[in-house]
Amino acid sequence: MHYTNILFDLDGTLTDPRLGITRSIQFALARLGIDEPDITRLEHFIGPPLLQAFMQFYDMDEARAWEAVGHYRERFKVTGLYENLVFEGVPQLLEDLAGQGRTLYIATSKPWLFAREIARHFDFARHFKLIYGSELDGTRTDKVELIAHLLAEENLDPAHTLMIGDRKHDLIGGLRNGLDVAAVGYGFGSHEELAAEQPTYHFATLAELHEAFVPSAR
Incomplete structure (x- = not known):
């Protein structure tokens, strides 16, 4: 692997945020009068920008989706961001x-304020030159825009x-900015979802990803 700069997504790539995100989504929905007792049904919220996810999955208009985002953050910033696990091997x-x-960077659609606190709390911030994310007002939640900003x-x-x-x-954001991209299969995207974007590399496991950079890693 000849790359001198590596951009990592956060959720589903470095950490498993399943509990924190789904419980915070459940909390937000309850505040809006929507009962969802099964948090496993909310895992599709992990990855895409939150505002658009509320609009897509619950047919909300933008104003109501922003209200949902506000309720989500109410719980997430206090509790949810710590309900997280660093993947073994990361x-x-x-x-x-x-x-x-x-040189390592994080590029996440999560607000950088939350991403930096997660990296600090779980003690991996020191490995990254900088952690890039969206703004709380929704600016740069789109990965194409975010990665373009980081590169510039x-x-x-x-x-x-x-x-x-x-x-x-993640793959679309990288490819549209002229980058090679590596899909990882241990997160939240299906094999079909990832393969459809024709990534430069596709690693089923974290061990395979590690092996690509450090041949003696296994």
Whole structure:
């Protein structure tokens, strides 16, 4: 792997945020009078921009979706962002990539305010030069826009930059900015969803991803 710059998605790529996100979605829906007792039915909220997800999955108009986002954040910023697990093997992968002299970034549609706190709390912020995310007003929730902003701010050469993620939004964001992209199959995107975007690489497991960078990792 020749890439000097590696962009990582956060949810479903570095961490498993399942409980924190789905419980916070459940809380937001309840505040709007919508009862969803089964949080597993809310896992499709993990990955896409939250505002658009409420509009798509619950047929909300934009004003009501923003209300839902507000209720979601009410719980998430206090409790939900800590209901999270770093995938086993991620700390060693980040250590190895940094040790190879690569520059690492996070590119997430989650607000950077929350993303940076998650990285700080779970002790992996130190591996990243900077963590990029959206603004609370919804600016740069689109991965194409977010990655374009990151590339411009950091003056990165797309030919030497790789985007790694578990949902189609990550792959589309990278490809439309001229990057090679790596899909990972251990997150929340199905094989069909990821394969449809024709990623440069497709790693079924974190071990396979690690092996691609560090051949002795297995």
